[in-house]
Amino acid sequence: xxxxxxxxxxxxxxxxxxxxxxxxxxxxxxxxxxxxxxxxxxxxxxxxxxxxxxxxxxxxxxxxxxxxxxxxxxxxxxxxxxxxxxxxxxxxxxxxxxxxxxxxxxxxxxxxxxxxxxxxxxxxxxxxxxxxxxxxxxxxxxxxxxxxxxxxxxxxxxxxxxxxxxxxxxxxxxxxxxxxxxxxxxxxxxxxxxxxxxxxxxxxxxxxxxxxxxxxxxxxxxxxxxxxxxxxxxxxxxxxxxxxxxxxxxxxxxxxxxxxxxxxxxxxxxxxxxxxxxxxxxxxxxxxxxx
Numbered sequence: 001x002x003x004x005x006x007x008x009x010x011x012x013x014x015x016x017x018x019x020x021x022x023x024x025x026x027x028x029x030x031x032x033x034x035x036x037x038x039x040x041x042x043x044x045x046x047x048x049x050x051x052x053x054x055x056x057x058x059x060x061x062x063x064x065x066x067x068x069x070x071x072x073x074x075x076x077x078x079x080x081x082x083x084x085x086x087x088x089x090x091x092x093x094x095x096x097x098x099x100x101x102x103x104x105x106x107x108x109x110x111x112x113x114x115x116x117x118x119x120x121x122x123x124x125x126x127x128x129x130x131x132x133x134x135x136x137x138x139x140x141x142x143x144x145x146x147x148x149x150x151x152x153x154x155x156x157x158x159x160x161x162x163x164x165x166x167x168x169x170x171x172x173x174x175x176x177x178x179x180x181x182x183x184x185x186x187x188x189x190x191x192x193x194x195x196x197x198x199x200x201x202x203x204x205x206x207x208x209x210x211x212x213x214x215x216x217x218x219x220x221x222x223x224x225x226x227x228x229x230x231x232x233x234x235x236x237x238x239x240x241x242x243x244x245x246x247x248x249x250x251x252x253x254x255x256x257x258x259x260x261x262x263x264x265x266x267x268x269x270x271x272x273x274x275x276x277x278x279x280x281x282x283x284x285x286x287x288x289x290x291x
Contacts (some may be wrong), residue, residue, distance in 0.1 A: 001065040001117065005088075007036040008070030008095075010044050015095035017120055018106045019070060020046070022093070023204040024115055027115045034064065036082065055166065057082040066116070066268065069102060076101040077244045080265055081141045089123055099270075100187050101145075103273050115270040117221050122270045123254045125198060126184045127224055128261035129243075137241070137248045141263045145242035146185030150232060150256070151177035151210065151240045153249055158213060159239055164229040165222060171193055173217065177210035177239075180228060180258050184265075187279065195219040200275055205260075228258040 005027060022024065026033055034055045040047065044129040055062065055272060067090045076092045076099070083090065091101030093109055104112045115121050128143045132218050151160045161178045163170040181190035183198035186206055191197060195208040196219060208219040222228075231240055237251050 001031060003032045003062060003064045005033065005034045005036070005064045005082070006039060006068045006070060007075065007082060007101060009042060009075055011046055011070070012095065015106055016046060018109050019095070020198055022068075022070075022109050022125070023052075024048070024200070025110065026117075028129075029037045029113075031117070034062065039070070044052070050162055053224070054063060060074060066091060069092060070094045070095060071102060073099040073101045074245055077145060080145055081246075083265075084140060084143075085263045088170055089265050089266040089268045091270075100275075100278055101184070103278050108273065112270045116268065120272045121268050124200060125264040126202070126267055127182050128237070128263070129180055129205065129258055130261035131243060132257040132259075133213050134253075134255045135165045137250070138246060141246070142243065144185070145182065146188045146244045146263050146271050147179045147181040148258055149177060149179040149189065149210075149240075149242045149247075151242065151247075152234065154238070154241050155175045157235050158211075160233040162231040162233075166227050167229075171217070173207045173209050174213035175211055178230070178266075179208050179210065181206045181208055182224075187282075190219070193219075196221065197279070224260045226259070230256040232256070232257070271281070 006167050028140050034053045037056050039053055040054055046116050067079055067083060067088055069076040069090055070128040072094060079090055093104045094102035111160045126145060128145055129148045131142045131148055150161055158174055160178055179190055183200050183202045186195060186198040190208040193210050195206050198204060203224050204221050205224050206219050206221055232252060238249055240247050240249055
């Protein structure tokens with residue numbers, strides 16, 4: 001590796017030393033570092049005295065060998081919008097609570113960077129959902145790693161979401177919303193709404209309703225080769241659509257088509273960190289005394 005880009009939020013006091021050590025470890029390994037403009041703006045005073053280049057996500061990006069996301073899962077999702085169809089591998093370093101995407105804890109940073117520099121890692125491909133609409137809402141970042149969501153905008157009455165699977169009518173959901181989650185997103189918003197957990201290697205999407213009016217409505221697993229179409233009816237003629245943490249208010253004139261993205265998110269996985277271990281720790285499995 002020769003060029004690595006780094007994106008993150010403001011470095012807190014508890015993780016400042018580890019982040020500085022990360023930068024020094026990479027620099028001493030002969031890596032040319034590029035910081036996102038936001039990351040530098042947040043942490044310029046901490047990073048003074050180092051020769052660091054700046055990249056601007058809105059502009060053309062140099063060809064990086066890898067990205068490092070410093071923060072939490074939200075920061076990782078933000079980093080992914082900088083990568084897009086380039087499919088540059090991303091390493092998620094967690095400076096807060098345990099995350100599914102940013103899975104490298106502070107005490108694992110040094111060993112993770114070492115493994116990265118010597119090539120002791122694997123690339124895990126994660127599928128994305130892609131949104132096509134008749135409006136240019138999300139620009140080139142019309143994809144999501146976790147989920148696409150339709151949500152009522154305020155405290156108004158529930159919305160009606162007519163759903164079509166591969167051109168055939170599926171159901172009319174009377175609910176506060178509906179989402180299409182990837183296997184990666186199955187441990188996020190979908191899980192909190194009663195959806196199942198899918199392993200990252202599964203080739204499926206989960207259609208999960210948000211607070212449905214009819215109690216017999218349950219999450220549905222469909223192949224990720226499916227094409228989904230949604231039509232929304234709302235008393236106030238406005239609602240929200242979102243891709244991960246990015247959202248836009250829209251009205252009933254919008255067309256919504258969801259399918260698997262033609263490109264993947266590539267996650268860097270280093271030795272000693274596994275999805276199953278993160279899942280077990282995150283959900284506190286096995287802590288019951290009966291186990």
